Amino acid sequence: MSQYAEGITPEIAASHLPADEYDKAVEILGRAPNLVELGIFSVMWSEHCSYKSSRIHLKKFPTTGEKVIQGPGENAGVVDIGDGQACIFKMESHNHPSYIEPYQGAATGVGGILRDVFTMGARPIALMNALRFGAPEHPKTRQLVSGVVAGIGGYGNCVGVPTVGGETNFHSGYNGNILVNAMAVGLADTDKIFYARGAEPGQPIVYVGSKTGRDGIHGATMASAEFDDESDEKRPTVQVGDPFVEKKLIEACLELMETDAIAAVQDMGAAGLTSSSVEMAGKGQVGLLMDLDKVPQRESGMTAYEMMLSESQERMLFILKPGKEHIAEAIFRKWELDVATIGRTTETGRMVLMHKNSIVCDIPLDPLAEDAPLYERPWKRAEPEPAIFADELSQPKDYAEAILTMMVSPDLSSKAWIWKQYDRHVMADTAASSEDPADAAIVRVHGTNKAIAITTDCTPRYCENHPVEGGKQAVAEAWRNLTAVGADPIAITDCMNFGNPEKEHIMGQFAECVEGMSEACRVLDFPVVSGNVSLYNETNGFAIPPTPAVGGVGLIPDLSKRMGYGCVAAGDILMVVGDTEGHLGASIYLRVIENREDGAPPPVDLDAEKRHGDFVRTQIRAGHIKACHDLSDGGLGAAASEMAMASGTGLNLVHEGDLPLHGWLFGEDQARYLLAVDEAAAKDMRKAAKAAGVPLHVIGIAGGDALTINGTIEVSIADLKAVNESFMPTLMGEAE
Amino acid sequence: MKSAVIVFPGSNCDRDAAMAIQKVTGTAPAMVWHQETTLPDGTEFVMLPGGFSYGDYLRCGAMAGVSHIIPAVKAHAEAGRPVLGVCNGFQILIETGLLPGALMRNASLHFVCEKSPLRVENANTRFTSGYATNRDVVIPIAHHDGNYFADDETLDRLESEGQVVFRYARNPNGSARDIAGITNERGNVMGMMPHPERAIDADHGGTDGLAVFESLLGSA
Numbered sequence: 001m002s003q004y005a006e007g008i009t010p011e012i013a014a015s016h017l018p019a020d021e022y023d024k025a026v027e028i029l030g031r032a033p034n035l036v037e038l039g040i041f042s043v044m045w046s047e048h049c050s051y052k053s054s055r056i057h058l059k060k061f062p063t064t065g066e067k068v069i070q071g072p073g074e075n076a077g078v079v080d081i082g083d084g085q086a087c088i089f090k091m092e093s094h095n096h097p098s099y100i101e102p103y104q105g106a107a108t109g110v111g112g113i114l115r116d117v118f119t120m121g122a123r124p125i126a127l128m129n130a131l132r133f134g135a136p137e138h139p140k141t142r143q144l145v146s147g148v149v150a151g152i153g154g155y156g157n158c159v160g161v162p163t164v165g166g167e168t169n170f171h172s173g174y175n176g177n178i179l180v181n182a183m184a185v186g187l188a189d190t191d192k193i194f195y196a197r198g199a200e201p202g203q204p205i206v207y208v209g210s211k212t213g214r215d216g217i218h219g220a221t222m223a224s225a226e227f228d229d230e231s232d233e234k235r236p237t238v239q240v241g242d243p244f245v246e247k248k249l250i251e252a253c254l255e256l257m258e259t260d261a262i263a264a265v266q267d268m269g270a271a272g273l274t275s276s277s278v279e280m281a282g283k284g285q286v287g288l289l290m291d292l293d294k295v296p297q298r299e300s301g302m303t304a305y306e307m308m309l310s311e312s313q314e315r316m317l318f319i320l321k322p323g324k325e326h327i328a329e330a331i332f333r334k335w336e337l338d339v340a341t342i343g344r345t346t347e348t349g350r351m352v353l354m355h356k357n358s359i360v361c362d363i364p365l366d367p368l369a370e371d372a373p374l375y376e377r378p379w380k381r382a383e384p385e386p387a388i389f390a391d392e393l394s395q396p397k398d399y400a401e402a403i404l405t406m407m408v409s410p411d412l413s414s415k416a417w418i419w420k421q422y423d424r425h426v427m428a429d430t431a432a433s434s435e436d437p438a439d440a441a442i443v444r445v446h447g448t449n450k451a452i453a454i455t456t457d458c459t460p461r462y463c464e465n466h467p468v469e470g471g472k473q474a475v476a477e478a479w480r481n482l483t484a485v486g487a488d489p490i491a492i493t494d495c496m497n498f499g500n501p502e503k504e505h506i507m508g509q510f511a512e513c514v515e516g517m518s519e520a521c522r523v524l525d526f527p528v529v530s531g532n533v534s535l536y537n538e539t540n541g542f543a544i545p546p547t548p549a550v551g552g553v554g555l556i557p558d559l560s561k562r563m564g565y566g567c568v569a570a571g572d573i574l575m576v577v578g579d580t581e582g583h584l585g586a587s588i589y590l591r592v593i594e595n596r597e598d599g600a601p602p603p604v605d606l607d608a609e610k611r612h613g614d615f616v617r618t619q620i621r622a623g624h625i626k627a628c629h630d631l632s633d634g635g636l637g638a639a640a641s642e643m644a645m646a647s648g649t650g651l652n653l654v655h656e657g658d659l660p661l662h663g664w665l666f667g668e669d670q671a672r673y674l675l676a677v678d679e680a681a682a683k684d685m686r687k688a689a690k691a692a693g694v695p696l697h698v699i700g701i702a703g704g705d706a707l708t709i710n711g712t713i714e715v716s717i718a719d720l721k722a723v724n725e726s727f728m729p730t731l732m733g734e735a736e
Numbered sequence: 737m738k739s740a741v742i743v744f745p746g747s748n749c750d751r752d753a754a755m756a757i758q759k760v761t762g763t764a765p766a767m768v769w770h771q772e773t774t775l776p777d778g779t780e781f782v783m784l785p786g787g788f789s790y791g792d793y794l795r796c797g798a799m800a801g802v803s804h805i806i807p808a809v810k811a812h813a814e815a816g817r818p819v820l821g822v823c824n825g826f827q828i829l830i831e832t833g834l835l836p837g838a839l840m841r842n843a844s845l846h847f848v849c850e851k852s853p854l855r856v857e858n859a860n861t862r863f864t865s866g867y868a869t870n871r872d873v874v875i876p877i878a879h880h881d882g883n884y885f886a887d888d889e890t891l892d893r894l895e896s897e898g899q900v901v902f903r904y905a906r907n908p909n910g911s912a913r914d915i916a917g918i919t920n921e922r923g924n925v926m927g928m929m930p931h932p933e934r935a936i937d938a939d940h941g942g943t944d945g946l947a948v949f950e951s952l953l954g955s956a
Contacts, residue, residue: 153847157878158788160748244746244791336745421847423878425934425941426786428752435850444939559939734844 077529091183102147115267122186134175158243163422165441170410176539213298216311261324290343379507388599390663413727437566437646453487462601471516478552487554499543568647578672582663589666650704739765749786760949784825801831826927837886843910862955866947
C-alpha cells in the first residue's frame with residue numbers, strides 16, 4: 001500500500017491533516033485518500049466541525065430539563081413555551097471571517113445562524129449579536145466596527161428579521177481577533193419541528209438555494225487556525241452573502257415544511273455539502289450516493305474537491321420521502337431558487353461521490369463521524385488573584401467627574417450609533433429592543449399575549465482573572481437580565497470564544513469557564529441547549545481574553561407585566577436587592593479610574609442569585625415594582641445613571657454605613673438589582689423580602705433632574721446623556 | 737373594505753401590512769403575488785409593503801416597478817382608487833411614475849431605524865383625514881434610501897397643491913424640505929417612508945399609524 005495516492009505529495013497531505021490524523025484516515029479507508037477524500041477528512045475533522053479539543057469538556061454542561069425538547073447536537077436548541085409552541089435558538093461565532101472581511105464576514109454570520117433556526121422549521125423572530133472589538137484607538141478598530149455593523153444590518157434588515165439587542169465591548173485584547181457572535185431566535189409548533197436525523201435508505205437527496213461557487217473553500221479550516229501578519233491574504237476563504245436569496249429561502253423552506261415531503265433537512269454551513277450530507281447520513285445511519293454533475297454550479301470547470309468544500313451561502317440539503325420531489329420543485333421554482341435532486345440515500349453506509357462518470361470519493365461514513373479525533377489536551381488552572389476592596393484604593397478626588405468618566409468609557413457608553421442601523425421593528429412584535437430601557441429584549445409571540453425575552457452576556461475581564469467565577473457570572477448575568485424584565489429564564493445557548501487550545505493555560509481557561517458555567521446552569525435550572533466553539537482566536541501568539549458568550553432566553557407569560565427601568569417618577573423609593581461588600585477587583589471602576597485590570601472578580605453566590613431573582617420576579621408580577629435594573633458593569637453608580645437617563649427623573653442616593661463610598665457606588669457585587677418602588681408598595685415589599693430571606697436596602701428617593709449622592713455629589717441628567725452618547729460618534733469620526 | 741397587499745420576492749413588511757389592514761377594516765387583505773396580472777375582483781385598496789423587493793439590487797424598487805402586477809396597480813390608481821406605498825412601496829411607486837421625485841441614499845450613508853417625530857401637513861386627504869385633531873405624531877422609520885429629492889419646480893408644486901402630507905420634525909435622511917410622504921395630484925396615491933403599519937399597537941410602536949388605515953376606511 002502506497003503511503004500517498006497518485007498526485008498527493010507529503011506537503012499536500014500535511015496541509016490537510018496532521019500526521020497522526022492522516023494515518024487514521026489511511027486506516028479507515030484501507031488505502032491512501034485521494035484529494036477529494038483528504039479534503040473531506042480535513043474539514044470534518046477540523047476543530048470547527050469536530051469539536052475535537054472541546055468535546056470532553058462540553059459534556060459537563062447540563063443539557064436537559066422539563067422544558068427542553070432538543071438539546072445540543074441538532075442545528076439549534078428547542079424549548080417548550082407552552083400552548084403547543086416551541087422557541088428555537090442558537091448563537092454562533094463568525095470571528096475569523098469578520099476580521100479578514102468585516103462586512104461579508106458579519107453578514108454571513110447572520111445568514112448562517114438564521115439558517116440554523118429555520119432549518120428546524122422555525123420562523124425566525126429575532127436576531128441578537130455580541131461584538132468585541134479592539135481598543136478604540138487601534139488603527140483597525142474604526143474600519144472593523146463600520147464593516148461589521150453594516151454587514152449585520154445589511155443582512156438582517158433585508159431578510160426582515162428584527163435585530164433587537166446585543167452587547168459591544170472594546171478592549172486591546174481583541175486588537176488582532178475581533179469577535180462577532182450572532183444569535184437567532186425562532187418560533188415553531190412543537191409538532192412541526194424538523195431534524196437532521198430521520199433519513200432512511202432509498203430517499204432522494206435534494207439540493208436547494210443558491211448555486212455552488214468557489215467561495216469559502218476551506219473556511220472551516222481557516223476558522224480553526226491562528227492568524228499571523230499574512231491573514232489578510234485569506235480573504236478568498238470568506239463567503240459572500242445574499243440576504244435576498246436567504247429571504248426567499250426562508251419562505252420557500254417554510255412552505256415546503258407545511259407539506260409532508262421531508263425526511264430530514266440540514267443547512268449547508270461550515271464545510272458546505274460535505275458536512276450537511278454527512279451529518280444527515282450519520283444521524284440516519286444510511287449511506288449516500290451523490291452525482292456532483294447535478295449540483296447547481298455558479299461557474300464551469302469546478303472540481304469535485306471545490307464543490308464538496310465550497311461554503312457558498314444560502315444553500316440547504318433536504319432528504320425527501322420518495323416521490324415527493326415534485327412538491328419541492330414547484331415551491332422552489334416559484335421562489336426562483338435552484339432545486340436539483342443530486343443523489344439518494346443507500347444501504348451501503350458509505351459516502352460515494354460521482355463526478356464526470358467516475359467515482360471520486362468512497363468513504364465509510366461511520367468511522368468518518370465516530371473516529372473523529374478527540375483530544376484531552378493538557379490544561380492548567382489559572383493562578384487566583386486577590387480580591388480588591390475600596391479601602392485599598394484612594395477615593396476619587398471628584399466623584400461627579402469619576403461617574404462621567406465611567407459613563408463615557410467604551411463599555412458603558414451608549415451604542416445608539418450601532419443599533420440605529422438595525423431594523424428593530426419589522427414583524428411588528430418588538431416590545432423592547434436596544435433603544436428601550438430594559439435589561440433584555442422582548443419580542444411578542446405573534447398573535448398572543450406571551451413574549452420571549454432575550455439577552456446576551458459575558459464579562460471577559462472576569463473570565464480572564466478567574467475563569468470559573470467568570471463562567472458562573474456570564475450565566476448568572478443572563479439569568480438576572482431575563483428576571484429583571486419579568487421573564488422566567490428557560491435555557492441558554494453559548495458561544496465559546498478562546499485562544500489556541502494547544503496551550504495549557506488557554507485550555508485551562510476553557511475548562512474552567514465550562515466548569516463555572518455548568519455549575520451556574522445547574523443551580524439556576526438554566527440548561528444549555530445549543531452552542532458553538534471558536535478556538536484559535538490568536539494573532540502572533542496573543543490570545544483574546546476568554547469570552548464564553550451566553551445567549552439566554554426566557555418567557556414572559558403576560559406581556560402587560562413586562563418590566564423595564566425607564567418608568568421612574570419623583571417620589572419613588574429606590575431600593576437595592578442584595579448586599580454590597582464593594583468588590584472592585586476586575587471592575588470597570590478599576591479599569592477606567594485606576595487604569596488597572598487586576599484582582600479577583602466578584603464571587604458569584606448562586607443560591608443568593610436564585611433567591612434574589614425569584615423574589616424580584618414575584619414582586620414584578622405582583623405589580624409592586626415600577627422600574628428594575630440589574631447591577632453589573634460599573635455597579636450602582638452606572639445602573640443609577642442609566643435609570644436616571646432613561647426616565648428623565650433624577651435619583652437621590654444616600655449612603656450609610658462603614659463601606660467607603662467608592663466601594664458602595666462602584667463595587668460590582670453580584671446578585672443585585674436596583675428597584676424603583678411606589679411608596680405605598682415599599683412597606684409590603686420589605687415584609688416580603690424579610691420572609692424570603694432577601695436583603696432589601698432603601699437607598700434613596702427619585703426626584704429632580706440629576707443623580708445626587710448624599711446631597712453633596714451631583715451629576716445632571718443632561719451631562720450624563722451628553723457624555724454617554726458621545727463615545728461612538730467620536731470613535732467613528734461622526735461627532736457633530 | 738376589500739384590500740390587496742402586493743407581495744414581491746424580498747417584501748418583508750407584507751405580514752405587518754396585512755395585520756394592520758385586518759385590525760382596522762376587520763377583513764384580511766388578499767396577498768397578491770407579483771407574478772399575477774390582475775387584482776382580485778372588487779379590490780378597493782392596494783398596498784405596496786416595505787422590504788427589499790428583488791434585494792434592492794439595481795436600484796430600490798426598480799425591478800418591482802416593472803413586474804407583472806404593476807399594470808394592474810396602475811390601472812387601479814388611474815381609476816381613482818387608493819394605493820398606499822410604504823418605504824420600499826414608496827420607492828416602487830416612484831419607479832412606476834405614479835409619484836414624482838426620487839428617493840436617494842440617506843445623507844448619513846447609514847441605514848436608519850428610529851421612532852421618527854412627524855408633522856401631518858395635510859389632514860385633508862383620504863389617507864390622513866383621521867389626523868385632523870392630532871397633527872404631531874411619532875411613527876417608526878427603517879430605511880437606507882429615504883432621502884427624497886425632486887427639482888425645485890416639482891417641490892414647489894407639491895407644496896402648493898397640498899401633496900406634501902407628512903414632514904419630518906427631525907430630518908433623519910436629508911430629504912428635501914423634510915418630506916416624509918407625498919400624494920399624487922389626484923390624492924389617491926400616497927407614498928411615505930415611515931411605517932404606519934408598525935404603529936398600530938401600544939405594545940409595539942405606539943398607535944400613531946392607525947389613523948392612516950382608519951382614514952382610508954372612512955373614505956371608502
